[in-house]
Amino acid sequence: MIQFKNVTKKYGKTRALDDITVDIGKGKITGLLGPNGSGKTTMIKLVANLNKPSSGEVLIDRGPISQEVKKRIAYLPEIDHFYSWMKIKDAKNFVKTFYEDWDDNMYEELLGFLELDENMAIKKISKGQRAKSKLLLAFSRKADIILLDEPLSGIDIFTREKIIETMIKDYRKGQQSIVITTHEIKEIEHVIDDAVFLKQGKIVLQGQVERLREEKNLSLVDLMKEVYGNGKEL
Amino acid sequence: MEKSFSRKLWVMYKKDVMNLKTESIFMLAFVLGINAFVYYQVMTSESTFGAGGYGILSSMVVFGALFLVFIRSFSLVSSEWKDNTLHMIMPLPIGGNTIFFSKLLAILTQTFIVGGISFGLTLGAVYMILELEDIQQIFNFLAMDSGSVLSSNLMEIVKMAGYGFVSFASLIIIVFFSSVVGRMFTKLSGLITFVVFILSNVLLSQITRLIDGAVNFDQGSRVMFLGEPGGGMSGSMAFMSTPELLFGIVFTVLTSLMFFFTTTYLYEKKVEL
DSSP states (O other): OEEEEEEEEEETTEEEEEEEEEEEOTTSEEEEEOSTTSSHHHHHHHHTTSSOOSEEEEEETTBOOOHHHHTTEEEEOSSOOSOTTOBHHHHHHHHHTTOTTBOHHHHHHHHHHTTOOTTOBGGGSOHHHHHHHHHHHHHTBOOSEEEEESTTTTOOHHHHHHHHHHHHHSOOTTTOEEEEEESOHHHHTTTOSEEEEEETTEEEEEEEHHHHHHHHTSOHHHHHIIIIISOOOO | OOOOHHHHHHHHHHHHHHHHHHHHHHHHHHHHHHHHHHHHHHHHSOOSOHHHHHHHHHHHHHHHHHHHHHHHHHHHHHHHHHTSTHHHHTTSSOOHHHHHHHHHHHHHHHIIIIIHHHHHHHHHHHHHHSOHHHHHHHHHHHTOSTTSSSOHHHHHHHHHHHHHHHHHHHHHHHHHHHHHHHHTOSSSHHHHHHHHHHHHHHHHHHHHHHHHHHHTOOOOOOEEEOSSTTSTTOOEEEOOOHHHHHHHHHHHHHHHHHHHHHHHHHHHHTOOO
16 A cells, blocks of 8 residues: 655645545556646655655655565656667566566567567657557566556557556556556546545545445546636635 | 676676766777878978877876766766656665666776777877887886886886776765755756865875875975986976885775765765656
8 A cells, every 4th residue: 555644745845745644545547636736746756666755654565665675666758768779678678677577478468569670779750659668678578566657648549548558458457556646537436436636735535436436427538627727726 | 686796786887887988989089080191290290299298198188088987986976866756766775876887887897998998099000100210119118127026117007007907996986075065956067066075185185285294295296207317308207115105095985985985885875856
């Protein structure tokens, strides 16, 4: 389980996260939802240990994010993070060295499924293919926690569908936790178990998606419009 | 099965070497071009350039190449931020020690390759240009104290080269330290890096001077003359005394370790994206 306990994260005078307390359930797919600047990416970065909280703590299975814990986390950033000289197979050989949970069979299977060739030079391929390459590296591992930061951003509809299919293809419900940030709520609505709505660094709504839908009698997209469009907090 | 530390270090090292590959090729092309041009000038014109001038110029090219390697070490760290590749490195379950040690090894490899080839080219060309008697003078100089297997002059040069190498590695570590400190600030990080680098070196030289003054090392430095006074190949070299050299090496290694571990601590605890 990922726990945020009274976490505040400041960048200079800006509060990206403001005293957040939330538990992200184990073995579930959780969506961190909200407009730009709401704090979604900051939450992901704190779990990936790319950022440190200004106050409060982020815990995984009740402990701090140590090197041992990092072995269990797969992180997919929004930006392109590959070295310019890398082919897909170079990125694979690099990443697999550091993780015991790397699965070559899964890699081969996903490579075909995502219609990628491992001899592709990453800097020469399309944005969609780069997004798929990032996904390939994240999902070729049997990681306990998978962090996906805007995996659908700027991607065409066909690739988005492929990405979502990949997410759920080998997902081990109950064992594996996936945390995803996105604006594309419509596309992931049917996939996520829990949702956390963020606004200006605060959590304005959270809960099981099914329950939220029933309680408010609204789809997630409409819920989001309610939360952000009308400026009302539910 | 978990990969060994050496395997992880090797993969990180290969990655850093690949990041330096293109510049290394450009540096070598530059060195080769300059050497070829000057060699052609010396061999085809009646210029007063001569072998001595050629030797000085090519030595400058060697130092120039090493200077480029040194400059590149700044961007080997900062490019991880600029190119967003830190998003690939920071989540890895490895410490800052592995990350910065691999970078140091990669820079030293580049130094050996670029510096070594530049030096080899210079040596080869000088050998072809020099007159036989000049070469004999050099060998005579190196063969002084002919009773030992390795002449003492050559030994002194080897020792000084070793000290130079340790000092260069130390300088690179201070570059890493300055870059990481600079990157802890979102604004003016380049300027902060530069200021921290200068201040670190000033601090180290002040400490060295203080210790030098307190210990009062044996002034055993020797000045050696090449060739006959007034001859075409005369020159001088000053060597450090053995205690001074030993002190220099130990001091440099200790301060380098201090800077290295401070760098890795700052990277692990303070650096953010």
